[in-house]
Amino acid sequence: MFSLSLFLLSLTTILCIKGFEIDPHDVSSVDEATGLVADGMLDYYAGYEKGGTTGMFLPPAYWWEAGAAWNGLLNTYLATGNSTYNNLVKTSLSYQAGENSDYMPSNYSTSEGNDDQAFWGLAAISAAESNFSNPKANEPQWLELAQSVFNQQVTRWDDSHCNGGIRWQITQFNSGYDYKNSVTNGAFFQLAARLARFTGNDTYTQWAEKAYNWSANVGFIQDDFSVYDGTSIKDNCSALELTEWTYNSGLYMAGTAFLYNYTGSSIWRTRTEGFVNKSIDSFFRNDVLYEPDCELSRTCNYDQASFKGFLARFMVYTAHMAPFTLPKIETYLSKTAIAAAEACCGGNDGVTCGFQWWWMNNTWDGLYGLGEQLSALEAIQGPLLLQNIKIFNSTDGGSSTGDPMAGLYTLTASYAVTELTIQKQHYILLAISLGLFLLVLF
């Protein structure tokens, strides 16, 4: 066992000829690195393939990660000014909004979770806040898409179990429908906070506060600002699943920073500082960002490999919205950017980014994938994004238009379709199992 793993390690641990040496604050240095890393990420893009779908990445990438990746590439543009991929980002964010302009496209809606929908919603509000090129007038607008996701998730707020919260899954047929978790409620919280700041409509502030209060009361957010994964409604949310993921802390951290920026309240300031302190304590190794639950054991799955990239992204938003956190965040993100770039030296293309950046010895750890690449992209561009990002609101530069009712017109209809399709699939599965059963019997 031991010698086998050593053997595997020696196969996959390859000394880099040359990782990137970047100056994280220099545009041309970061532009060169992000250009290659982004190109590497787009090796996983499905839309270039014959018969491939616009906005989707190749399996095993799930739909949600695509939404997250487009937000990452939008940030590349905001950091470096390189607009090479802007059209791709724009058409992808528009196309995957789906038939009802609510990020519930029928191709994916049967397996879609609330957190999945929220990650696309967050990409849409990012586009609005950065005054990204607006879709054509007859297409849904960025703000409208974000409101659509928010409005639908409000209808899924579930007071009948555990005094509130949103379930992980949207339909009862998916496992996880009984689970309420921090990624779902943290993403909803952040979306509400950003809508509040962008529009100045305090209905969003109220919902953000409600989601935060519930998350703290149920125990997702601890007094020391640890963020736990979730809890099942089967036992009235009495037992917590205690895993701490980087992105869950990041979702709440940036949400509190947006609310602090918008309200100026000392409560949100203290909370922002709490999440920053705790994240730096928990999620950095040798001052470099890492994923404690699975990184050292090399067991992060396809989704989990992308999580720490979102913490880097959310720390940038936090430092910008709450400038008192900037010195601290800047220090850690700079070290992380340098370390991540150094690890991007693997694979056939020589620019595949590994995952264990804290090694800092010019060694690729042999890991690769969309998540690893996206995480590295966010990490490398982080300090420059922090320098160049502008987060507008609807009256000081954000031109995206909205509709407070978005997402509610088609809600009933799309639900009906979803459930019908799933029922049909269940019957087909039932028929197949029955057939197999008969085959085995006779």
Ligand SMILES: *[C@@H]1O[C@H](CO)[C@@H](O)[C@H](O)[C@H]1NC(C)=O
């Ligand atoms: C912009 O990004 C593209 C694609 O990654 C890259 O080929 C190009 O070198 C980058 N820089 C400039 C200045 O266009």
Ligand SMILES: *[C@@H]1O[C@H](CO)[C@@H](O)[C@H](O)[C@H]1NC(C)=O
């Ligand atoms: C849905 O799937 C069909 C068939 O693969 C494809 O043509 C279409 O572009 C997909 N739509 C979305 C929004 O992904």
Ligand SMILES: *[C@@H]1O[C@H](CO)[C@@H](O)[C@H](O)[C@H]1NC(C)=O
């Ligand atoms: C947008 O921000 C400016 C300050 O930059 C502020 O004066 C204005 O009230 C804000 N607008 C909204 C809708 O909150």
Ligand SMILES: *[C@@H]1O[C@H](CO)[C@@H](O)[C@H](O)[C@H]1NC(C)=O
């Ligand atoms: C959140 O909790 C605080 C007390 O901790 C309370 O003052 C506030 O009204 C609550 N907000 C909402 C929207 O429930």
Ligand SMILES: *[C@@H]1O[C@H](CO)[C@@H](O)[C@H](O)[C@H]1NC(C)=O
């Ligand atoms: C959950 O709470 C409800 C209502 O208080 C109660 O009827 C039920 O027995 C509880 N279930 C468990 C597993 O504790």
Ligand SMILES: *[C@@H]1O[C@H](CO)[C@@H](O)[C@H](O)[C@H]1NC(C)=O
């Ligand atoms: C965060 O850490 C600083 C010391 O680095 C400390 O002064 C501050 O009180 C902490 N804030 C919170 C909310 O924990």
Ligand SMILES: *[C@@H]1O[C@H](CO)[C@@H](O)[C@H](O)[C@H]1NC(C)=O
């Ligand atoms: C809100 O963010 C802007 C942009 O970084 C900053 O200038 C302003 O000081 C922030 N407001 C507060 C209350 O920190």
Ligand SMILES: *[C@@H]1O[C@H](CO)[C@@H](O)[C@H](O)[C@H]1NC(C)=O
């Ligand atoms: C780099 O560091 C890692 C982790 O400590 C180690 O496993 C690896 O062998 C090192 N590579 C070299 C070339 O020193």
Ligand SMILES: *[C@@H]1O[C@H](CO)[C@@H](O)[C@H](O)[C@H]1NC(C)=O
């Ligand atoms: C935002 O975009 C609109 C529409 O493209 C443009 O007219 C406006 O100048 C932009 N505002 C800023 C601050 O860039």
Ligand SMILES: *[C@@H]1O[C@H](CO)[C@@H](O)[C@H](O)[C@H]1NC(C)=O
């Ligand atoms: C504020 O948002 C709420 C919730 O979406 C909406 O019902 C209300 O119409 C909005 N108010 C304004 C003035 O847009």
